[in-house]
Amino acid sequence: MHELQYDIPVLLLHNINPEWTSEEKQETGQDVAIFGNALNELGHSIEVVAVEDDCLADRLSVFNPRDYVVFNWCEELPGVPHSEPLIAAVMEKMGFVFTGSSYDVLALAHDKPAVKRILNEAKIPTPLWNVFDNTEAEDWNIFPSIVKPAHEHCSIGITSESIVTSPAELENRIAFVLDTYRQPALVEEFIDGRELLNAVWGNGKISMLPSVEMDYSGLTDLRDRLFTYEAKYVPGSRLYESIDMRVPVELETSAKAELERIVIAAYQATGCRDYGRIDVRYLNDVFYVIDVNPNPDINPYTSMTHAAAEVGYSYGAMGSRIVNLAAARHPVFSR
CATH class of the missing domain: 3.40.50 (Rossmann fold)
Structure with missing residues (x-):
């Protein structure tokens, strides 16, 4: 530039x-x-x-x-x-x-199933998923899973109870989303791996800033290893105080290159413009895209601000x- x-x-x-x-x-x-x-x-x-x-x-x-x-x-x-x-x-x-980003891209980001379809079509790794507009989920047999409202952002509707480990818990959480948010539930395989927040900027020539890792190492309960609304926005809460941001992230050179390839591919496939953030989980040598945010917060304490500072x-x-x-x-x- x-x-x-x-x-x-x-x-x-x-x-x-x-x-x-x-x-x-x-x-x-x-x-x-x-x-x-x-x-x-x-x-x-x-x-x-x-x-x-x-x-x-x-x-x-x-x-x-x-x-x-x-x-x-x-x-x-x-x-x-x-x-x-x-x-x-x-x-x-x-x-x-x-x-x-434009109206079209911001609207797309509020439609999580549409984003998942784009990632699937582009062969960008993302957790296995399905959408349910009722509690009949007998065909879903992947656990642990995470249940999210299909059309929210900012981790709205995501708490420790979003992680389900049995068909009964899955049915109850789907019912909660349907009743509380009046929208379908997106169910995904829960990737219990490292969580990396990846800021990207540019148009045409696109580059990724250093990844920021959400450090869950102090949390042993599976349901706590999640960047919930509380963990993001409630200072003083147990999860807010227990999860640290780590930058730079320790990865092998080849893994960093693969992460950058996947993150930039997701940014481009969803039409992000100027800047955005692609959230990824890393497990068994696979980087799974779990969220595309074309309008990430840029207050002085956010991951993008830390990542930009890392490169001067x-x-x-x-x-x-x-x-x-x-x-x-x-x-x-x-x-």
């Missing part, structure tokens, strides 16, 4: 849900300020746009799409379930160039590179 342009104006778009606690709102505000300041220190002018309701078009209407690249740090329109793709749809309709990118430079990738599609800032 060319030398980074630091004079590209950025609209930093993020969501704040009015239903969040004051602590959650404060934490989000701090993260946004840290990221905005990191970009600004490099030379990017920053306008912060907080999305607090479903009126995104109104919030953006005062800005000219020719004057900015939007950094899309939104995961939802507050109060609108499964609305992450809609944010991209609004910006596409209004003519804004924004970081990250400051927090601001990581963000600037993503801005520059998007700017290549901009009518004014492309070069």
Whole structure:
């Protein structure tokens, strides 16, 4: 990639849900300020746009799409379930160039069975799977397994109870997903191996940042060896405090090359743009893709931030590179 342009104006778009606690709102505000300041220190002018309701078009209407690249740090329109793709749809309709993947790819990521089919068709290793819209799962005989809502993200619906080891547990967990989330259940073979989070960036020329390993070595219970919602987002919880991030990852040179091949293949097969994260489990010399995230979090403490730092990118430079990738599609800032 060319030398980074630091004079590209950025609209930093993020969501704040009015239903969040004051602590959650404060934490989000701090993260946004840290990221905005990191970009600004490099030379990017920053306008912060907080999305607090479903009126995104109104919030953006005062800005000219020719004057900015939007950094899309939104995961939802507050109060609108499964609305992450809609944010991209609004910006596409209004003519804004924004970081990250398109509406189509963000919508695909919310359809886990569709992603699994793409991986299967591309011959990219992924755990054996099936989808159930009722509790009749007599034909499934692979245990342990993991049961997930088929159309959620951010580990929503994934707890220690998602791991099942018998037909009875499987039936009960499928019933829980059907009743709680009102959507089919995705059942996969549970790969009880090393978990590697792999940040990827680029368009055309794509590269993988150093892998980050979720270290479960201190957890002996099979059901705890899982990056659940609690483990990701609840500081002070047992799992949050028990799981460490390790970077760099210790792998043989040949294994690293195979991991990179699989991760980049998954990024390309699902149409990710600018940046994304491919989560993998490694067992018996096979890297299994377990999740494709085209809109990963990039707060100062996430795996992508740690991976970028490992190869010399400051927090601001990581963000600037993503801005520059998007700017290549901009009518004014492309070069």
